[in-house]
Amino acid sequence: xxxxxxxxxxxxxxxxxxxxxxLNSVTLRLKRGEVHCLxxxxxxxxxxxxxxxxGVHPPDKGEYRVDGRAVHFKSPREALDIxxxxxxxxxxxxxLMSVSRNFFMGREPRRKLFxxxxxxxxxxxxxxxxxxxxxMGIKVRDANQVVSTMSGGERQCLAIARAIHFxxxxxxxxxxxxxxxxxxxxxxxxxxxxARAKGISVIFITHNVNHAYPVxxxxxxxxxxxxxxxxxxxxxxxxxxxDMMAGGAEMQTLMAELEGVTI
Amino acid sequence: MTGPxxxxxxxxxxxxxxxxxxxxxxxxxxxxxxxxxxxxxxSGAVLVFAVFLVVAGDSGMFSAEGIxxxxxxxxxxxxxxxxxxxxxxxxxxxxxxxxxxxFAGMMLAIPALxxxxxxxxxxxxxFALCAALGTVxxxxxxxxxxxxxxxxxxxxxxxxxxxLALSTMLTGKTILSxxxxxxxxxxxxxxxxxxTLFSGYVLTGFFNAMARWGWIAARDGGGALAIGVxxxxxxxxxxxxxxxxxxARTRRGNWILAVGGDANAAKNxxxxxxxxxxxxxxxxxxxxxxxxxxxVADAGSAAADRGLQKEFEAIIAAxxxxxxxxxxxxxxxGASIGALIFGVVQIGIGxxxxxxxxxxxxxxxxxxxxxxxxxxxxxxxxxxxH
Numbered sequence: 001x002x003x004x005x006x007x008x009x010x011x012x013x014x015x016x017x018x019x020x021x022x023l024n025s026v027t028l029r030l031k032r033g034e035v036h037c038l039x040x041x042x043x044x045x046x047x048x049x050x051x052x053x054x055g056v057h058p059p060d061k062g063e064y065r066v067d068g069r070a071v072h073f074k075s076p077r078e079a080l081d082i083x084x085x086x087x088x089x090x091x092x093x094x095x096l097m098s099v100s101r102n103f104f105m106g107r108e109p110r111r112k113l114f115x116x117x118x119x120x121x122x123x124x125x126x127x128x129x130x131x132x133x134x135x136m137g138i139k140v141r142d143a144n145q146v147v148s149t150m151s152g153g154e155r156q157c158l159a160i161a162r163a164i165h166f167x168x169x170x171x172x173x174x175x176x177x178x179x180x181x182x183x184x185x186x187x188x189x190x191x192x193x194x195a196r197a198k199g200i201s202v203i204f205i206t207h208n209v210n211h212a213y214p215v216x217x218x219x220x221x222x223x224x225x226x227x228x229x230x231x232x233x234x235x236x237x238x239x240x241x242x243d244m245m246a247g248g249a250e251m252q253t254l255m256a257e258l259e260g261v262t263i
Numbered sequence: 264m265t266g267p268x269x270x271x272x273x274x275x276x277x278x279x280x281x282x283x284x285x286x287x288x289x290x291x292x293x294x295x296x297x298x299x300x301x302x303x304x305x306s307g308a309v310l311v312f313a314v315f316l317v318v319a320g321d322s323g324m325f326s327a328e329g330i331x332x333x334x335x336x337x338x339x340x341x342x343x344x345x346x347x348x349x350x351x352x353x354x355x356x357x358x359x360x361x362x363x364x365x366f367a368g369m370m371l372a373i374p375a376l377x378x379x380x381x382x383x384x385x386x387x388x389x390f391a392l393c394a395a396l397g398t399v400x401x402x403x404x405x406x407x408x409x410x411x412x413x414x415x416x417x418x419x420x421x422x423x424x425x426x427l428a429l430s431t432m433l434t435g436k437t438i439l440s441x442x443x444x445x446x447x448x449x450x451x452x453x454x455x456x457x458x459t460l461f462s463g464y465v466l467t468g469f470f471n472a473m474a475r476w477g478w479i480a481a482r483d484g485g486g487a488l489a490i491g492v493x494x495x496x497x498x499x500x501x502x503x504x505x506x507x508x509x510x511a512r513t514r515r516g517n518w519i520l521a522v523g524g525d526a527n528a529a530k531n532x533x534x535x536x537x538x539x540x541x542x543x544x545x546x547x548x549x550x551x552x553x554x555x556x557x558x559v560a561d562a563g564s565a566a567a568d569r570g571l572q573k574e575f576e577a578i579i580a581a582x583x584x585x586x587x588x589x590x591x592x593x594x595x596x597g598a599s600i601g602a603l604i605f606g607v608v609q610i611g612i613g614x615x616x617x618x619x620x621x622x623x624x625x626x627x628x629x630x631x632x633x634x635x636x637x638x639x640x641x642x643x644x645x646x647x648x649h
Binding site: 093094105119120122 | 512513514516517518520521524525527528529531532533534587591592641
């Protein structure tokens with residue numbers, strides 16, 4: 001297997017914070033155009049892994065390769081420049097600003113007004129924002145609408161659509177369905193499917209197997225800073241994933257205690 | 264506001280035209296106006312004008328000289344309100360505005376009167392010094408992460424103290440209008456560049472013509488009683504126009520809204536947060552310097568205690584203008600209208616039989632009313648009830 005099949009690889013990566021081993025020789029390979037779910041309970045090292053991928057933390061050990069070539073990101077900006085976009089849980093949206101102002105925040109389109117004076121091209125911004133969100137299946141009523149009037153799911157979709165518009169080849173989504181209702185989670189999952197259909201590779205971080213399983217092509221399980229392995233969808237059943245994630249025995253005890261409760 | 268869900272008749276009625284979202288309701292132009300940040304200040308101004316037209320309509324308050332009177336007061340405050348509003352929308356405060364005015368006035372007068380500098384050079388020096396102080400304010404806020412309230416409160420005292428101490432040390436006085444027979448006023452009128460920019464009036468010919476036509480009051484010689492539009496008013500209008508334009512139309516305006524709304528989100532999307540915030544502190548400091556220079560040109564003197572409480576008045580004008588104290592939302596034009604309200608009330612009270620001291624009572628009440636109104640508006644935005 002040549003590494004060119006993979007758009008992004010972490011090879012035996014470790015990360016230490018003082019005496020704490022946040023990541024212990026983790027290997028993660030993202031195929032082109034796949035949705036790769038990263039599963040793990042709280043404290044499993046998901047956040048550290050995301051930040052390593054996003055260029056926030058350089059790995060202390062191991063190698064990070066993009067398109068088969070080793071990379072050493074000094075800042076998240078560098079990762080972004082080669083198309084690795086991370087959508088964090090805070091979404092980087094400003095609630096009191098409009099959809100189009102948020103969509104182009106930090107990358108405003110400009111046009112010449114007269115002489116040396118340039119203005120933000122609000123018309124283009126509005127049109128593009130509505131069109132790009134429409135491509136992702138999100139109907140925005142009015143690009144002047146402020147973001148605080150949108151639902152959590154719509155905001156998540158806005159942040160993802162923005163990342164795609166600005167050239168993401170790899171989307172890293174940090175718990176995009178956490179804190180969302182059922183209906184809205186489904187919308188976000190649909191959006192992940194659409195992103196894949198556009199040829200974008202996705203790393204989908206979640207602790208909800210029910211969200212991961214329908215959209216994922218492969219699954220990597222993290223537990224206490226270690227990778228428990230990567231499995232493709234054909235190799236592994238949903239229950240098995242859940243078992244591995246929470247540590248099967250513990251989970252069974254818990255289930256017994258909570259008789260009749262299903263997750 | 265809340266009302267029933269209006270989707271029923273309107274939406275089904277227009278269902279033929281490209282199936283509108285059933286969750287969208289039509290927002291009329293009136294509702295749009297009501298949800299604009301300037302709404303509070305515009306309605307406040309209408310109210311204030313209405314009241315004074317009734318109680319002082321025939322007192323000369325609305326004659327040409329009367330208008331020039333209150334427009335001048337509004338213009339001085341308006342200049343610093345533009346800076347304060349932009350800074351507040353960018354999520355920060357500057358409590359050193361008033362002290363900066365006193366300091367800047369002294370830094371203009373001392374070099375001109377005691378060191379023999381041409382006045383325009385002294386003015387340039389004042390702007391440069393204030394820009395540097397604004398940079399220090401901004402840099403400290405950004406680097407320390409302390410609230411700007413605390414950092415600029417420190418400069419509120421430092422600059423006031425420096426104005427008094429330096430002027431006493433260098434000149435032995437705290438009010439400067441002349442030295443060794445040279446008057447500041449004469450320096451101002453003989454300096455072409457300085458006087459063109461900062462002192463006197465524009466449209467004097469037009470005012471005289473209006474006096475000849477009998478539209479406005481004339482003096483015995485035939486010229487208009489109101490000499491013209493003071494330059495400070497021109498500065499105020501120009502700055503308001505520029506500030507409003509930058510905020511609404513430019514990329515920098517988007518950055519200002521972004522850093523004030525959520526600095527972290529702005530940073531994560533590539534907005535140069537530190538640069539934007541520091542430059543806003545510089546703009547505010549430059550507005551204070553301009554205030555001081557225009558005041559020195561107008562009064563013919565500089566005093567170390569000038570600008571007292573101006574920081575509060577500027578902030579109040581910005582708040583009346585619809586700026587949220589938490590940043591990320593507001594209007595430069597609104598802040599200027601807030602300043603106009605001040606000018607009208609402060610001068611207008613003198614035209615009535617009301618005791619002048621009520622001015623401060625009004626000021627406080629206006630602030631309280633504006634903040635309550637803004638909080639209410641903000642909730643409506645957050646809940647999407649336009």
